[in-house]
Amino acid sequence: MNTDAFALRHIGVHEKDLKKMFEIVGVNDLEELISQTIPHDIRLKEKLNLPEAISEHDFLNHIQNLANKNKVFKSYIGLGYHESLTPSVIKRNILENPGWYTAYTPYQAEIAQGRLEALLNYQTMICDLTGMELANASLLDESTAAAEAMTMLYDIRSRQQKKAGVLKFFVSEEILPQTLSLLKTRSTPLGIELVIGDHEKFEFSNDFYGAILQYPGKYGQVHDYEAFATKAQENDIKVAVAADILSLVSLTAPGDWGVDVVVGTTQRFGIPLGYGGPHAAFFATKEAYKRSIPGRIIGMTKDTDGNPAMRMALQTREQHIKRDKATSNICTAQVLLAVMAGMYAVYHGPEGLKFIANKVHDKAKLFSKFLQKLDYKQLNSVFFDTLKIQVNDSMKIKNVAEKHGVNLNYIDENMVSLSFNEATSNNDLKALMSIFSSAKKDKTESHGFKSYANEIDVIPHELKRDSTFLEQPVFNSYHSETELMRYIKKLERKDLALNHSMISLGSCTMKLNAASEMLPLSLANWGNIHPFVPLNQAEGYQFMLQELEKQLNVITGFAGTSLQPNSGAQGEYAGLMTIRAYHESRNEAHRNICIIPASAHGTNPASAVMAGMKVVVTKTDEHGNIDVVDLEEKVNVHSENLAALMVTYPSTHGVFESSIRYITKLIHDNGGQVYMDGANMNAQVGLTNPATIGADVCHLNLHKTFAIPHGGGGPGVGPICVAPQLKPFLPSNPVIPTGGEKAITAISGAPWGSALACLISYGYIKMLGADGVTDSTKIAILSANYIKERLNGKYDVLYTGEQGRAAHEMIIDCRPFKENGIEVTDIAKRLMDYGFHAPTVSFPVAGTMMIEPTESESLAELDRFCDAMISIRKEIDAAIIENPNNVLKNSPHTLAMVTSDNWDFPYSREQAAFPLDFVGDNKFWPTVRRTDEAFGDRNLICTCTPIEAYAEA
Structure with missing residues (x-):
């Protein structure tokens, strides 16, 4: 037994088992079975061109050496990303615990009550801090959450607005740059017209259906938006607010202004930066919109005995019901990260969060005062954690700052901003003071500032939070490590995860998430990198990401890869958007027909509609294959306008269709491109690939085939791999350029999406090798x-x-x-x-x-x-x-x-x-009896409401 061979640890079936399995299956060897399963004309002729496998020990040494190439500066860049401190009890008992990270989405509520309770806590936290009535159980990142807000408000336009064709959406110029880029991506195919401007000069005309504001603004100014929100309501304009979660501890909750949606990220609540993700975004809205909210809502119901129970409520998996009528293709969340963020609030409680927010705000106030002493002009009149500073030469500041191991946000040659965070210490503050003093050749000392920090008041009374939050017992009971550790364990025991038994979910590929793949996620040199640092500070990340792209190119047979999409559904959308851009580049923008088999994942038609395409459904035959005759008829009818075929391979029915190459050729002969859904890629790797079957683009679920854990419903990573003609259109980022020379705008907020999680798939391929x-x-x-x-x-x-x-x-x-x-x-x-x-x-x-x-x-x-x-x-x-x-x-x-x-x-x-x-040897006890789905939908309770209120409902 070669103990260096990772494959022996990953693959559960051993050599001694094969004879019995071959006898049951009725074959002599594996090759005979594979030849009977996969059509001969799509089999790969050569072994994958991947480096030889390395041992787990060698991989961990390799990944540590790569980590050392990352330079961990103190980053005050802000722009929606801030260093935070993960409490060790949460890191050890959730992030590093397979009882939490190997669980599946809680579709089977009776064996997921622990995760469901943790997510109910998260939703309660979001509702309380935003002042809204309803929250979902997380989205992918702040930028995609903002885009979901724009499209949800578009969908719920008033009858008059729809009749009049009202399509304009106002975007405050204070919006984060990556969010603006993503709003452009999402709005264009739907015909939504973005109008970007100053909210104070906005004219509330009746050709706008909605608006989005940033709170605080991208460079830190805190605006009083109440008058804007009131006037918008008077003019039937819905308002969304992208808010900083920590600032809401100190600032007026947007819900108090009567806004319609509040979005943001919970990354500041104990989640590592991870070069951009994964992080759990939040989405909160009014109860009136409960049937339109994207993503998943966790709700209370009762079980067979009438006892309280939790389950996913309302529109769960709406794409599989509404299909091309769905308003969102979101089918996943960031559950593991949402659980961590919720536990951060449980651990610290309302008073702890106030302490953290005050600590951050005090440092910003002190530094603003210090800048005044040095005759710098600090431009934010009202701020929480971010200062905007006028300087003579921002590059001069940058040169000094980088020598001190510090990153600031350099807006232009005369303007910088810096955002304080939970991890900013007094010594960090002194280092910042030294940087700005050195740039002016001034030796002003910082002594005496701390004593009057509380006397500096920069937030006016009307913007100070005066409402209470997190008064529920769960946020006021577990403030010692012993208490929280036991609470986490109590919830973990209610969940059946992969560390207990096999989870044989078709299309979801619940495979081993090896410890050696997961361990690097806890290393500071991977976790503490801001996504917008200069590339020379992220050399370890850049090497790993580029190598992973090459690995995926080899496995798929394609020419280029984008790691930016942070879920499978986002990968679908990204793939279709590259096809759309390709057709436009050839003056064939009229091509807008997307043919989709009736058996396809529900996200397929939803993604196609979001990409501005019209869905035409083709039949499947009695064997579960695409009905080729029906497909030919549909292609002939729509040949002039054919944009794409979306196909899952092997099929959603678990079959390698022998006609696949004829199908893809038929699409190409009629001017279309072929998108392959990579959900079933675990049946292809090393034996065939998307390029060989004739596809042009595919997405890959790294949380399926390539071992990123499902985490109870997320994180996911859904990169797209493309043929040469689509490579120029791979998505970019407005802060750190990525993608092709004709790149489409952003698909997610960070340049490389959930970069931290990519370490897992990189390790999976590196340790397994081609064989x-x-x-x-x-x-x-x-x-x-x-x-x-x-x-x-x-x-x-x-x-x-x-x-x-x-x-x-x-x-x-x-x-x-x-x-x-x-x-x-x-x-x-x-x-x-x-x-x-x-x-x-x-x-x-x-x-x-x-x-x-x-x-x-x-x-x-x-x-x-x-x-x-x-x-x-x-x-x-x-x-x-x-x-x-x-x-x-x-x-x-x-x-x-x-x-x-x-x-x-x-x-x-x-x-x-x-x-x-065998059951008695490892008995798992469900903690509730069968849940009543209909009761929970009729009586929607999705926060930690006192049990009395639940009983009344």
Whole structure:
């Protein structure tokens, strides 16, 4: 056994297991299975051109050496990013804890009550600080949240505005530059006209439907927007505010002005800078807009016994229902980061947050006073943490600052700004004073300033916060490390994560997130880099990101990669926007038809509409493949205006369609481009690739195929890889230029999106090498076919390839069990009693389950899952439709239920809780019984409301 080989640790199936698996599957070896699964004409002829695999030990040394190339300056650049301090208890018990980072999105609420409570805390924190009625459970970053606000307000325009074709949206010139760039990206395809200007000079004409303001402004000035908001309401103009979360501790909450949306980022609440992400954005609005808010809302409901329970509410997965009518393609969040930010507020409480905000504000006040002593002109009359300073020569300041290891924001040759943060110490303050003194050759000392800091008052009474916040018990109970550690553990025990058992989610690829891939995230030289530092301060990051781009180019067969999209859905959108730009460059802007198979992910049609395209749906045949005849008809009808085909490969049904090359050629012959959804890339790596099948662009879910953990629903990274003709259009950033020579505007706020998380995928590929990533694909396909054969005769598999094989996933049909009164949901809930998370339920076909085991799972775990499914089939056969009082309908069974003095069920407690021998060895207890979805939607409660209020509802 080669203990240096990371592949042996990552791949769960070992050499000794293969003979048994081959016998069950009915092949002699892996190559025979792969040749029966993947069409011969798209197989790669050569091994991937990747460097040889390295050991975990060598990788950790390598990543430390790269980290040392990053120069960690004290950055006061601001612009929406600030150094923060992650409490060690949160870092150790959440960020570094697989019980939190390997969990899946809480679609199965009964085994996710811990995460749901943590997210309910987060939503409460956001509602309290913003003064709004409703918040979602996080978005991707501040800039994308602002864009979501613009499009939501566009969607809810008044009937009169829609009738009159009102399309103008006012953007304050105080907006962050990266946000402005992203607003331009999103507005153009939808025909929204951005008008950028001074909010004090804005004329409230009736051809505007909305406006967005920055609070405080990008260079620190705090404006009183109440009069603006009032006048906007009088003129039927909706107002969004992009707000700094820490400043809201001290400043009037925007909700007090009656605004419609408040967005921002919670990065300041204990989340590392990470060269731009991942960070959890917030989105808060009025309850009147609850049916339009993008993303996920966590709500309260009750379970079967009437006890309080939490679940995802309302529009969850709206894209799969509304499809091309959806107003957002957001299908994920930044759950892990939102949990951390919420716990930061739990740990510090309202008084702790006030202390931190006052500490930051005091340093800004002291430094402003110091600048006056040196005859610098500080231009912000009202500020929280950021000063705007007029200087004779900003480059002179820069030269001195960089010698002191300090970054400021150099606005122009005569203007700089600097933003203080939680990590700014007194010694840091002295260093800043020395920099500005040196630039003036002045030796003014700082002595005596601290004593009168509280006497300097720069925030007028009307802008000071006078409303209370975070009065709920959870924010006032866990202020010692012991208390918070136990609270985090209490919540963790309520969640079933990958550290407990296999999560066999089709299309979601829940594979091992190796410790060696995760460890670098905790290193300061990776965590404390501002996304807008000069490139020479981020040489380690630049090397890693460029190498990752090369790795992904090799794996996909494409010419260029952008790591900027920070989710799979954003990758879809980015890919379509590059196609749009390509057509425009060829004077073919009229090409706006996007053909999408009926089986596609719901985000596909939503992304297409956001990119300004019209969706045409093509049928699938009885085998689950694209109906080629129907596709030909659609292509012929729309040939002149064909922009793109969106295709998932292998298909959403888990099949390698043999006609794929004919399909892609058909699109190209008619002037279109082919976008491949990379959700199922785990079945391609090393065996085929998007370029070989004829695609032009694909997105990759790094949180699926390339081992970034799902984190309970995020972070995700969704880079796009493109063919040569699309490479010039890869997205840029207004502060640090990226992308191609004809780059589209920004897709996310940071130049390289969630750069910190990219370390994980870089490590995954580096440690596996060409052979390892290819073997991972082969074993994923073997494991799926092993499950398929073990369940044969118990469950029908809906779709297979031409030789009867599944790809890396399969769909089992649960609809026949209705004759016994059993629904697919009953099977999903019963699996919890066996210690398993359900596979993907009712997607892409209602009443089915899509199973994907991944290569990380051992044969023993595959067998446990199969044994559970076979046992459940016996329970289904024993169920009687006239008597719903059975073990399936009553699942899941909680500890309280099984140990109750009352047991009114026609089966034993043992059958309920320990249906197979292996269950007792590692029993997981759901903490609530089945949740009532409809009750929660009718009585929406999405904050930590006192239980009495819940009971009244």
